[in-house]
Amino acid sequence: MNPLSSLFSSFRSRGGVHPDGRKQLSTEPPIRLLPLPPLLFVPLQQHVGAAARVSVLVGDRVLKGQLIGASGGNISAPVHASTSGRVVAIGDFPSPHPSGLPSATITIEPDGAERWIETRVPDDPFSLSPEEIATRVGAAGIVGLGGATFPSAVKLNLSRKSGIATLIVNGGECEPYLTCDDRLMRERADGIVEGIRLIAYAAGAREILVGIEDNKPEAIAAMRRAAASSEVQIKVVPAMYPMGWDKRMIQVLTGKEVPAEGRSAEIGVLVHNVATAWAVREAIRSGRPLVSRVVTVSGAAVAAPGNLEVPIGALAADLIKACRGLTSDPARLVLGGPMMGTQLPHLKVPMVKGSSGLLALTSKEIGLLTPAPCIRCSSCVRACPAGLLPLEMAAHIRAADLASAVGLGLKDCIGCGSCSYVCPAHIPLVHYFNYAKGELGALEKAKLRTDATRKLADMRNERMQRIAREREEAARQRAARKAEADAAKKAAATAAIEKELA
C-alpha cells in the first residue's frame, strides 16, 4: 500500500474520539507476577459459546495446566487448572458481571508447588501441520484476549477454509488506562512475533500486519526489533478510540471495508490480538494452556497501579491487594477499559480470560452528571465510528419505537461508547442502545417461542384430523366388510334355501 492510499484510508474512516489516555498511571512498572492467592475460582464460561463441561471431581488433585473443564461444543473452549492443588468445590460463585449473578465455577486450593503437567512439544513448531496447530490452540483453551473471547481455534479453522490473505494483529489497545498489551509487547516481543507467525501459518495468511497506536513508541520499537528478520510488518496507526475495533483496524491497514452482513474472513482478513499471539506461542512452543493473563490494575483509587500476570480465577480483591490496596473508596469498579468495560458489583469476583483491566475509578474520573436535554449538537454523530445517528436512535428508543431505531442502524452499533463519552448533555446513549438490543433479543425469542407453539399446535391439529380421518376410514372399511360379509352370508343362505328348495 502506498503512502497516498494509506492517507486516504485514514480519511475514509470516520468518527472516533480522543479520550484522556491515562495510560501513564500503569505503563512504567514491568509486569509483576501476582502472588499465589489462597483460592482460585475458575468459571466454566469464560468465552463466547457453550460453557465448558466439568471433568474433575471435588477432592481431585490437579496439576497446573490440567484440563478441568472440557470444551462444551463446536464453539466453546476448555478451561484448565491455573495452578497445582486440590479441587475443593464445584458450584456457583459470583461471576465477573455487573449483576454478580453466580455461575458454575471450579474452586482450586493451590498447593504452592506450581507443578506443571507433562508437555510434549516439537522442537520446530512449524513442522506441525496447520490443522494440528489449530487443534492445539483449541485444546489450550485460547480465546480472543482483546476482550471478545471468541474461541481462537474456530477462527483459525474458518480462515484456513475460506482462504484468507492477510493476518492483522491488533496492538491498538485504544482503551484508556489499559497498558497490558503495551507492556506485553515491550517485554515479550520475540514471543509475540513467534506467536504471530504461528497464527499466520495455521491460518494460511501471506501478509502479516501488526497495528500499534503511535502513543506506544517503546512497544513499537521492541516489536520492530523482534520482527526485523521476519515477514511480520509493524504498522504505526494514529492513536484514536476505537482504533482497536477490528473493522476499523482492517480499514486503516488495508483500506478494505467489511460488509455489514459479512465477516472479516470474507474479505480475506483475520484479526487477532497481540496477547492472543503470546498465548498461542505459549501453547505451541511450551505446550502450556492458557492459565494466566496480564491484567492492568489502574485508576486513581489504586495505590500502586501496574500490570500483573494473573492466574485465571484470582479474585479482583487479590489484584488490588497486590497493588497495595485502595487509597480511597472507588466510585466505580470496572472490569476491562473505561469505554467498554463492565462495572463490577464488588471485588469478590474472579479474573477470567477476557479480563484486560481492573479499574478502581474515583468520581472525578468517571465524570458522572445528571443527564440534561439533548441539544442536538450532533457531537455523537461526528464521534460514531459506525456512521450512525445516536441522538435519533436514542430518541426513538425513548419513545419505545424500536423498529425505527433498527431502521436507523441500531444493529450496526458496536457499543463502543464514543457517543456517550462526548455527549455534553451526559445522556447515557449506549445504555439506551443496549436496552433496545436486549428488548429486540427478547422479542425475537418470544417470536421464536410463539412460532414453535404455533407449529406444535398445527401439527397437533393435523394429527387429530389424521386420526379422525383414519377412524372414519376404518369405520367405513369395517362397514364395507360387514356389508360384504352380510351379503355373502345372505347369498349363502339364499343359495342354501334355493338348494333346499331344489
Add this chain to the structure above:
Amino acid sequence: MIPLSHAPHAHAPMTVGQVMATVLLALIPATLYGFWLYGWPAVFLWVVAMGTALLAEAAALFLQGRAAKPALLDGSAALTAWLLAISLPPFAPWWIAAIGSVFAIVIAKQVFGGLGQNVFNPAMAARVMLLISFPVEMTLWAAPMPITSTQAPALMEGLAITFGGSHWDGMASATLLGHVKTEFSRGIDLTTSLPAHFSAVQGGLLDAAWGSRAGSLGETAGLLLLLGGVFLIVRGVITWHAPVAMLLGVAAPALLAHALSPAHYLGVLPHLLSGGLMLAAFFIVTDPVTSPNTTAGLLVFGLLCGLLTWIIRTWGGYPEGVAFAVMIMNSLTPIIDRYVKPRIYGRDRKGQSLQLEAKRSEK
C-alpha cells in the same frame, strides 16, 4: 453497594452549560464594541432582554412543574436573549426587547417542550415577530455615536431613550440595505444610492466593515463576530460547514449578479458585511437544535439559508432577509435530516450491506 451504570465509565469534560458559556464568551467582543458604538441605550436594551428572558424561562418552568435552576444555569435562555438583543435597533424602546424575549422563550421555545425541542431558532422567531408587528420601532436605526463622543446620549438620556420613549437626533439613519431598498423604490440605482449612503455615515465600505454605520449591534461588528465564530470553530463548539456554506450562499449569487449588473445588484462585500449575515452565519445557523445533524446536511442547510437571504434582500419586500431565511430553513431541517444521513460502516448509502468483491464480479 455501588449503583449500577453502563459503560463508558469516563466522560469528556464538556457540559451543555459549558457549550452555551463558550458561545456567550464568543459574543462578548462584538457586544462590548456595540455598547461603545451606541452607548447607554444599547446597554439598557441588552439588560432588559436578558432579564426578561430569564424571568420568562423561570416562569414557564414553574408552570410546567419543572426545576428552574438547572435550566437557568445551562445558559440557553441567556444566549437566546443575547442574540435577540444584538439584532435589535440599539435605540429601540424597552418593551420591544421585553416582548421579544418573552416571545422567544415562551412561544418559540418552552411551548415546543423547552431546550432541544424547538423547531425555530427562538431569537430569529422573535425578531421576525417584532419586525412584522412593530415595523416602525424595528426599522428606526441610529447612527453610531461612540459613547465617549460629545453627541452620544449620556446615562440619563440613555434611560430616557430606552424607557421614556424620547427621541434622539441621529435616529433617522438607515442601514445600508434599508437605504438601498428605499432608493430602489424611488427609482434610484446603486451608482447613486451607495455613495450617498456612505457619505451620510462619513466613511467608505471599509469603515462600514468596522461598524461606522447604522445598524444593530450584531450588524455593525461584523468582523468581531467573525472573530467570535472562528474562536468557536477552534474550540470545537461549532463546525465550519454551516457558516461557510451560508456566506457562500450569499456571496456566490451576489458575485454573479453584481458582475452582470453593478447598478442593480450589491457586490459581495456589502452583502457579507451588512444586516445580520455575520451574526446568523456564526451564531444562528450554528444553533444545534434547529440545524441538521450531519455535515452534509449542514452544508445544504447553510447554502440554502444564504441563497434565500440573498433572494429576499434582492427581490423581497424587506431590506433584510436573514431571519426569514433562517426560519424557512429551520422548518426544512427535519426533511434534510431525513434524506441526508451518514453512510453506515459496511453498508452503501441506501443501507444495503456492501457486496463482497467476489460476489460483485459474479453479477
